[in-house]
Amino acid sequence: MRQSRLLPLIIATALFMENTDSTVISTSLPMIAQDLGEDPIALKLAITSYLVSLAIFIPISGWMADKYGAKTVFRTAIGVFMVGSLACAGANSLEGFVFARFLQGMGGAMMVPVGRLVLLRSVPRNELVQALATLTIPALVGPVVGPPLGGFITTYFDWRWIFFINIPIGILGIVLATIFVPNLKEDDTPPLDLVGFLLLGIGLALVMLGFASGGRHMIPLQVSVGCVIVGAISLVLYLMHARRTPHPVLKLDLLKIQTFRISVLGGGLFRVGVGSIPFLLPLMLQIGFGLSPLASGSLTFIAAVGALFMKTLAKRILERTGFRMLLTINALIGASFIAANGLFTPSTPAWLLMLVLFVGGCFRSLQFTSLNAIGYADVSKRDMSYATSLSSVAQQLALSMGVALGAFALETTSALHGSATITARDFGPAFWTVAVISGLSAVMFFRLHPNAGAEMSGHKALERKMPSSGMGDGMNNGGR
Template sequence: MSKLSHRRQISIAFVVACAFLMQGVDSTLLTIAIPTIARDLGQSPLSLHVLITAYLLSLAVFMPVSGWFADRFGARRVFCGALGVFMAGSVLCSVMPELWMMVPFRLLQGFGGALMTPVGRMIVLRAFGRGRTLDAMTWLTIPVLIGPLIGPLIGAALAEMAHWRLLFLVNLPICAAAILGARHLIEAEAPVGAKRFDLKGFALAGLSLVLFQLGIEALGHARFGPLGAACLGGGALALFLVYRRHARRMQAPALDLSLFAQRGFAIGVVAGGIGRSGLNSMAFLTPLILQLGLGFRPITAGLLSALAALGSFASKPLLKGFIARHGFRCVMITLTLTGSASVAVFALITPNWPLLPLLAVCIVAGAIRTLYFNAANTLTYTALSDHQLSRAVSSAGVFQQLSMGLGISLSAALLSLLQGDAAAVSLGDFHAAFLCMAVIPLLSLPVLARLAPADTGPVAPGLRKSQAPRRNKSIGPQPSLAKAEPNPAHHPTVVERH
């Protein structure tokens, strides 16, 4: 149980959420301006997805080092330093003249985010204490919902009335405010002394993730095509299998796969990752279909995207009650089905649609997507003990960010394949892409069907006693306690996005 006052807990969550808000603003204002940036740089709009996926890939690759950095330098210092790195990457992106020159600095931003996000989330989870995971996640993410609300408006306004390069500088005051708040509210912890970092495992896992992402990217390039994608994917799988064998021999592997013995964690990561891949494609496809498919100006598309964020605000307070009344399994399956339908309905949109129904579709889709992401996050962490959280938030974060980038890369590759030799992407191409991405969340249903009340840990405040766990199950063989739990002297002090 945390000894901090409730007001202090909320204040810490708000400070960390400011950093997450900055990330949300950064992503949404960039996607709404993609057509404008592409036109100015002389690139295809589809090629600019690399600015988003490069950031998400860097997040996934570098998240495993966040725990080591926190142990070595202290949580507050790492959190503030990560914000500084993110700011530096933003400034450098804003001055690069070519697309390919911007990519390395988006990777630098991702490195900052990879340290900031796990450490910030871990700070909040520990501030609230075990048993209040859902409360922590709720307070942490409510301010983050402001990002999708103001990001598209800022992005559209700058794209039309100023210059798109200013998009990369919007987050600077938010970062500065988060640094000041962190130094005031978060107590400085003495570094506990980091153990030897698993550099070999980090290299194997990181290279595997990079090859996997490159394989997805290859699908959209005629020069490589399915054969090149298969070769890269095969290489990624081979390296991951080598890493898994390596991790079994390590006391503190870079990416802790032993956590998958916890059934709730495993289902939250696997099923949640599949669902994220399909639902997060909306972040890339929606601004493009509004501008390239329906012919809206950036400001109109930005306004629609911003108003759609109101659905996220409206749905947020409902999650806790849904889970308390129906349990994680029912809620996750329902959100998967409705989320898939909310993606598929965009295949019906035509230029003849009135604005009001279009806005309603956007609002409902945003609400369902927010509920799904937060339910999956809560399921992932809810049954873990305090000393498992430091490993879980970084390990789960790797797969979460990878799945978010996968959704964008897959949708961009699909559009590129559908476009073929045509001069531009047609509305029919967008419709086909939405239908394909709507199928992906449904692939998680067999995994979610295996979820039981016993997999969600102790009864959280507000949950019915009938949902209390009765027994522990795992996906695959259940390791002994000594094997599943790390050496208490070794667990990281702090580690962990959306």
């Protein structure tokens, strides 16, 4: 019992480090761009390069943990992330910074999914919602302290110092993992699907790079289009390969489980809007409104405070509503608060801006806690590693698409306004575009059975039997 309570806190060390890093960087992006002599929008490549690396290496994270042990992989991943942080601090060009972020992503790809896998395999199913909420509470402290800390360091010192924050946190994580994390592994791990790994990695990397580059930064438009085409072909070849392979690197058959499928696909749509916020919001406050990095970070951190607050209430709300009602209604509410960011102006009172960010953070946090739980409601423990890999890849793809679509909408609006540089009025349409995509996820969540995931949520409003076909067809796949 003591270990089951400690594990979420220990694994949260990795989440804390990753989330602190991402929020610190988001706040510092305009200043980093200025120091490197680049257009601020070009720094979207620093965000997407990290997500590209995650998408490439997450698919083998579960296999690595099964083969070499969760503790071994978890500790090594933290070390790689620390090396990538030091490389970011030493970067002197956009290309160097993008490469360093890619290296960080290699560590993050193993660090967070493997940590979550340990939790999923170690905690009883009826305690999983609370464990997942506990896992993210310390991790959310990162986004709380990250924006003001990053803004303070960037404003009064040098942005390079923000990456040294990860070093002491990483050392603490390695020590705690060595003492408390079990070295879970499988005795009958199948051989690595190397062909599938290469096809999938090349496909995801090229597609995401093509969309993110947009022909304006680092590579010409023709090369961006070529990346998307070649990447799409590679992904199609992977789909053909996966059907013939007994142990593919991503087990797409898991999408036959209704709860998992809707969590992945509906959650992906919702994350498109959320993924754009760390990119668009600091740019709007600093480039559009003329705030300093410290002033910007002192406003945006409040969203993480809202998310932290909601984690303490998620279990009780789920018990009352169940997954379907909560996910459907909350998707629309969360999308509305994403759209509300586009209504801010330089004259918006700070208290009103912070109120909107706080409440929006609450609803997004509730949605993510619910999505992370319902996704594994009907997945067997043996398939947990495959499920965490597939779910994590889908999440990174959605977040990356959010950055790419947000940047594209921002650039398009700026061009239509005839501006040489982005201005405050260009951000509204960008936020509204991604908000609409997030809102569409409600359609998918409504297709869940009313009793979906009842064992996890504790919601027992309906006692009628599950239908034998249709919406409930995937509910019985996977062990309980």
